[in-house]
Amino acid sequence: MEKSLSIKVRNLSKSYGSFHAVKNVNLEIKKGELFCFLGPNGAGKTTTIKMMTGLLEPGIGEIEIAGTNIWKSPIEAKKKMAYIPDHPILYPKLSGREFLRFIGSVFQIDQDVFEERMEKYLSLFELSGRADELIESYSHGMKQKINLCGAFIRQPDVLFLDEPTVGLDPKGAKTLKNLLQSMCRQGMTVFMSTHILEIAEQMCDRVGIIKNGEIIAIGTMEELRQKEGKTQSSLEDLFLELTGDADTLHLIQELTDDDEKVEK
Amino acid sequence: MTKKLLLLFWKMGKNQFRTAPDSTKIAVVLSTIAALFVTVILSIGVGAMATILPRESYSSLISFAFSGLLAFNILFGVPQVFKNLYGTNDLAFLFTLPIKTRSIYWVKFLQSFVGVPGVLWIFSIILLTVFGVVSKASFVYFPVTCIASLMITLIGMSIAYLINLLLIQIIPVHRAKELMTAMSALAGLFVYVLFQLPNLLSKNEIEEEVLGEMPQMPKWIPMEWAGRSLNEASFGSSEFILPLLLLLVLVIFMLSLSAALVEKGFRTGWIKLNEGNRPKKKRKRSKTAVKIHHPIIAIGIKEWRAIHRDMREWVMFLPFLFFMFFPVISMINDKDSLQFIINHPDVSWLIAQGTFLFMFPFLTGGFASSSIGREAYSIHLLRILIIRMDYSIG
Numbered sequence: 001m002e003k004s005l006s007i008k009v010r011n012l013s014k015s016y017g018s019f020h021a022v023k024n025v026n027l028e029i030k031k032g033e034l035f036c037f038l039g040p041n042g043a044g045k046t047t048t049i050k051m052m053t054g055l056l057e058p059g060i061g062e063i064e065i066a067g068t069n070i071w072k073s074p075i076e077a078k079k080k081m082a083y084i085p086d087h088p089i090l091y092p093k094l095s096g097r098e099f100l101r102f103i104g105s106v107f108q109i110d111q112d113v114f115e116e117r118m119e120k121y122l123s124l125f126e127l128s129g130r131a132d133e134l135i136e137s138y139s140h141g142m143k144q145k146i147n148l149c150g151a152f153i154r155q156p157d158v159l160f161l162d163e164p165t166v167g168l169d170p171k172g173a174k175t176l177k178n179l180l181q182s183m184c185r186q187g188m189t190v191f192m193s194t195h196i197l198e199i200a201e202q203m204c205d206r207v208g209i210i211k212n213g214e215i216i217a218i219g220t221m222e223e224l225r226q227k228e229g230k231t232q233s234s235l236e237d238l239f240l241e242l243t244g245d246a247d248t249l250h251l252i253q254e255l256t257d258d259d260e261k262v263e264k
Numbered sequence: 265m266t267k268k269l270l271l272l273f274w275k276m277g278k279n280q281f282r283t284a285p286d287s288t289k290i291a292v293v294l295s296t297i298a299a300l301f302v303t304v305i306l307s308i309g310v311g312a313m314a315t316i317l318p319r320e321s322y323s324s325l326i327s328f329a330f331s332g333l334l335a336f337n338i339l340f341g342v343p344q345v346f347k348n349l350y351g352t353n354d355l356a357f358l359f360t361l362p363i364k365t366r367s368i369y370w371v372k373f374l375q376s377f378v379g380v381p382g383v384l385w386i387f388s389i390i391l392l393t394v395f396g397v398v399s400k401a402s403f404v405y406f407p408v409t410c411i412a413s414l415m416i417t418l419i420g421m422s423i424a425y426l427i428n429l430l431l432i433q434i435i436p437v438h439r440a441k442e443l444m445t446a447m448s449a450l451a452g453l454f455v456y457v458l459f460q461l462p463n464l465l466s467k468n469e470i471e472e473e474v475l476g477e478m479p480q481m482p483k484w485i486p487m488e489w490a491g492r493s494l495n496e497a498s499f500g501s502s503e504f505i506l507p508l509l510l511l512l513v514l515v516i517f518m519l520s521l522s523a524a525l526v527e528k529g530f531r532t533g534w535i536k537l538n539e540g541n542r543p544k545k546k547r548k549r550s551k552t553a554v555k556i557h558h559p560i561i562a563i564g565i566k567e568w569r570a571i572h573r574d575m576r577e578w579v580m581f582l583p584f585l586f587f588m589f590f591p592v593i594s595m596i597n598d599k600d601s602l603q604f605i606i607n608h609p610d611v612s613w614l615i616a617q618g619t620f621l622f623m624f625p626f627l628t629g630g631f632a633s634s635s636i637g638r639e640a641y642s643i644h645l646l647r648i649l650i651i652r653m654d655y656s657i658g
Contacts, residue, residue, distance in 0.1 A: 054359060054360065055356060055359055055360065055535065055538075056535055056538075057532065057535050074362075075362045075363075075364065076362075078360060078362040079362040082360075083360045085356070089354065089357040090357070091272070091276055091354065093276040093279040093280045094272075094275060094279065095279075098275055102268070103361075105268045106265070106362065106363060134279060134283060
């Protein structure tokens with residue numbers, strides 16, 4: 001039996017004058033799926049995510065989050081989702097705990113459940129000892145962690161992550177990976193953009209690659225390999241091949257060969 | 265949800281004050297003392313006027329005072345409202361939460377009120393109270409003063425909001441950055457028309473003479489209603505109620521009108537401002553673009569380019585320009601005033617010195633503070649360069 005859809009994007013486009021930032025994007029992400037959205041800089045990843053989270057108005061097209069159209073019923077759709085941008089947007093003059101309490105109040109989480117979840121995620125991300133300090137004193141990684149705690153506390157149906165590992169220490173990144181996989185098993189859908197292809201390769205159920213605003217490839221790793229006829233290729237090779245950076249790939253290969261020669 | 269947002273901002277305000285360095289707290293105390301000093305001086309002036317002026321001219325005088333309150337609210341409110349509605353980072357966070365745009369809007373409205381409009385409101389209450397005490401006004405006058413000045417402040421804020429919400433819809437996306445220039449210009453023109461209304465519409469010459477050459481306000485403008493209301497209240501007459509009610513109706517209408525534009529003007533406007541732009545066409549690279557200069561000249565060029573490319577910095581001077589420009593124009597058009605200036609060089613020389621002295625610290629201070637503020641983001645870049653720090657910050 002096919003799982004129900006958590007994200008449905010139909011004919012999504014966005015233009016600025018004659019420049020097409022996103023062109024006719026169609027996506028269907030199933031419940032519990034961990035989807036990675038890849039693409040070179042300026043390909044349209046963040047624009048697409050911002051349209052899906054209600055921060056940018058689509059030129060044309062429709063977006064449904066867990067069955068609710070985000071532009072027709074924004075409040076209902078936003079109750080079901082969380083968005084973590086690449087640069088954490090937080091209130092510097094609040095403490096970590098005060099920020100989480102605000103999130104808990106907005107989402108009307110039961111007090112006991114909130115306390116339990118808050119302590120759990122603060123502890124997982126090793127923030128318990130710093131949670132009463134003002135956010136302005138946090139490092140970039142800590143800000144990202146408190147933002148992630150805020151998202152996990154509300155346990156959304158759909159979680160949008162834009163470059164979530166930027167600034168995280170290795171342990172934080174590992175915790176995030178484990179949490180995402182565990183929560184996807186429990187039914188949460190994750191839509192994540194990243195430049196770290198190893199993460200995408202290890203974690204994601206499916207991968208979508210966008211270039212110049214168009215989806216140029218979508219599928220599981222196996223499907224992408226078969227489509228390109230390269231059964232042994234890594235995601236990095238496939239990505240560079242698909243995004244037309246074959247020359248870069250050759251250059252990297254040459255440099256690697258040179259290094260090996262020097263070492264010998 | 266509005267209550268939760270208010271609680272959030274209250275907490276942040278408390279934390280801000282608690283963690284502020286001593287220097288900031290001292291600056292706040294000194295600014296308050298300076299503001300109190302100015303208020304005391306002006307109160308003495310207002311008190312003297314209350315004893316000199318005939319009782320019949322109270323209504324007109326108070327109307328003019330309210331015109332000033334409205335003008336200041338519009339001129340200073342427009343940039344503040346713009347900052348609160350479209351310039352704060354937290355909107356990118358708040359708009360992803362299940363909070364109604366209307367709730368966010370009203371919280372931002374209250375946030376704007378706590379700034380300049382709130383201070384102007386308190387300031388006007390103090391001056392009008394002094395006026396009432398000295399002129400031995402009826403006790404009814406004092407609560408009516410608070411209500412009427414609050415209403416004029418709210419009308420001013422609503423106009424500032426409407427200017428913001430309407431212009432964001434007219435200005436094309438690729439011109440969004442020039443929005444502030446258009447808004448300041450419009451606000452300035454609005455205020456100019458506001459002050460010219462009595463001259464343009466007044467026909468009652470006999471009354472003008474009686475009221476010490478003070479032109480009468482048209483009967484249909486809110487400042488006149490407020491003035492009349494206070495005048496009647498000062499006599500203890502119950503006739504203050506009707507103009508005050510008219511003011512209340514107008515305030516409700518203005519606030520409802522601005523709230524009706526929230527979805528289209530606020531949320532969509534914010535999205536429009538933040539959605540970026542089409543990539544600019546690449547300019548042909550000229551040879552001069554890569555010319556090497558002396559480090560100090562290079563820093564000067566960098567500074568000039570930053571100012572030149574971000575002309576919005578100049579906009580902050582527009583409201584003051586309106587205040588300086590229009591009186592000069594009026595003076596030049598008025599033969600008597602011009603004759604007075606020519607015949608009394610001792611007075612005109614003093615005014616000219618005062619004007620230039622005011623302009624000098626204001627312009628240099630404004631440019632210097634924005635220049636240093638801009639540098640704060642890139643100060644680490646300058647620190648690692650082999651240039652002395654005093655050269656770096658120009």
